[in-house]
Amino acid sequence: MSDTALDAVRKRITELDSQLLTMLAERRQLTNEVAETKIRHDIPVRDVKREEQLLFRLIKEGKNVGLDPHYVTQVFHVIIEDSVLNQQAMLAEHANPGSTLPLNRVAFLGDKGSYSYLATQKYFSRRPGELVEMGCQSFAEIVQKVEKSEADYAVLPIENTTSGSINEVYDQLQHTQLSIIGELTHPIRHSLLVSQDTAIANIKTLYAHPQVFAQCSHFLAELGNVEVKTMESTAHAMMAVSELQRDDVAAIGSEAGGSLYGLMAIKSNLANQKENHSRFFVVSRDPVNVPLQVPAKTTVIMSTVQKPGALVEALTVLKDNNLNMTKLESRPITGNPWEEMFYIDFEGNLEDGPVQTAVESLKKLTRYLKVLGCYPSEEVSPTKVAAAKALTQD
Numbered sequence: 001m002s003d004t005a006l007d008a009v010r011k012r013i014t015e016l017d018s019q020l021l022t023m024l025a026e027r028r029q030l031t032n033e034v035a036e037t038k039i040r041h042d043i044p045v046r047d048v049k050r051e052e053q054l055l056f057r058l059i060k061e062g063k064n065v066g067l068d069p070h071y072v073t074q075v076f077h078v079i080i081e082d083s084v085l086n087q088q089a090m091l092a093e094h095a096n097p098g099s100t101l102p103l104n105r106v107a108f109l110g111d112k113g114s115y116s117y118l119a120t121q122k123y124f125s126r127r128p129g130e131l132v133e134m135g136c137q138s139f140a141e142i143v144q145k146v147e148k149s150e151a152d153y154a155v156l157p158i159e160n161t162t163s164g165s166i167n168e169v170y171d172q173l174q175h176t177q178l179s180i181i182g183e184l185t186h187p188i189r190h191s192l193l194v195s196q197d198t199a200i201a202n203i204k205t206l207y208a209h210p211q212v213f214a215q216c217s218h219f220l221a222e223l224g225n226v227e228v229k230t231m232e233s234t235a236h237a238m239m240a241v242s243e244l245q246r247d248d249v250a251a252i253g254s255e256a257g258g259s260l261y262g263l264m265a266i267k268s269n270l271a272n273q274k275e276n277h278s279r280f281f282v283v284s285r286d287p288v289n290v291p292l293q294v295p296a297k298t299t300v301i302m303s304t305v306q307k308p309g310a311l312v313e314a315l316t317v318l319k320d321n322n323l324n325m326t327k328l329e330s331r332p333i334t335g336n337p338w339e340e341m342f343y344i345d346f347e348g349n350l351e352d353g354p355v356q357t358a359v360e361s362l363k364k365l366t367r368y369l370k371v372l373g374c375y376p377s378e379e380v381s382p383t384k385v386a387a388a389k390a391l392t393q394d
């Protein structure tokens with residue numbers, strides 16, 4: 001292909017990409033109109049049957065124009081997830097009149113480019129109000145900022161699919177009066193970031209947050225003799241490498257974050273597990289109402305009485321009320337050696353009868369129980385049946 005022919009094809013691709021964006025924006029606008037109807041008529045946000053039907057049809061249509069089913073499925077899962085999350089945000093706003101602020105002052109760990117920063121951007125991009133970023137040095141500082149009304153929200157990483165729970169954050173939640181008002185999961189894609197083009201073999205010093213080192217331990221073992229420097233956040237690690245401008249130092253962080261500091265990725269997918277995601281809590285001083293049309297989760301902390309089977313008894317309460325537990329974590333209680341505080345997440349809305357019954361029963365069974373929050377669940381599990389059906393048909 002000659003240079004001019006290449007230019008012409010690229011021009012056409014550019015035009016099509018712009019058209020795709022226009023169409024995506026129009027689709028989003030229409031799904032927002034659907035959300036308004038759902039608010040008016042009290043209809044659930046998610047309609048899995050409708051999703052199945054449209055995906056099934058699209059996979060078949062895609063095949064007719066030479067697009068493979070996996071590709072079509074992936075693209076539309078992303079589109080539908082976006083539409084569901086936007087609608088949920090609209091319903092949540094409607095259920096909490098007067099709670100929207102012109103400025104959302106949000107405290108998070110690190111600075112521009114940290115994973116918490118990217119999660120913060122993602123969560124607040126769906127919400128009204130201007131985002132005011134307040135990067136902090138520690139989880140304690142983040143929580144204090146909201147407690148002292150210097151910030152309105154905090155975004156806190158709570159668990160990661162590779163390295164597990166973030167104990168420091170759990171411990172902060174034990175002592176605070178703040179409420180969990182939201183959750184989100186964000187893919188964590190670690191890359192090796194450098195300030196100038198260099199080979200991996202040249203790297204002598206590596207900067208990263210301890211959680212990141214834990215998630216990339218296999219890669220570190222392969223690297224061998226490299227000095228590891230732990231930093232307060234991924235953003236600090238990237239800043240250090242950017243300031244040093246040397247070809248023998250690197251940071252581990254996201255490629256998107258690194259680009260904010262002029263860093264380039266020389267290797268990607270460094271995490272031990274391919275599916276590396278972090279889950280974040282969004283916390284605030286006041287709890288929120290979660291509309292019943294939106295899937296909700298509730299998080300409680302409790303300490304059980306010291307007798308055999310006390311935890312089993314407590315968990316049976318969830319089973320008896322048909323509540324699906326999605327997470328159980330335990331942490332030591334400061335000052336009471338060998339006693340544990342249990343953190344439980346389950347699917348359910350605090351406004352709903354079964355959740356209220358369960359909380360009342362748990363209060364009677366436990367020594368201490370506190371609801372940390374009820375919030376919209378942001379895990380939009382993709383529909384799978386359509387893809388499977390379409391794949392088995394011609």
Ligand SMILES: C=C(O[C@@H]1C=C(C(=O)O)C=C[C@H]1O)C(=O)O
Pocket residue numbers: 031034045046047048050051054079080083084087
């Ligand atoms: C837009 C709607 O809401 C949700 C999103 C859908 C979509 O993006 O196509 C489909 C079904 C619902 O789960 C709808 O109900 O039509």
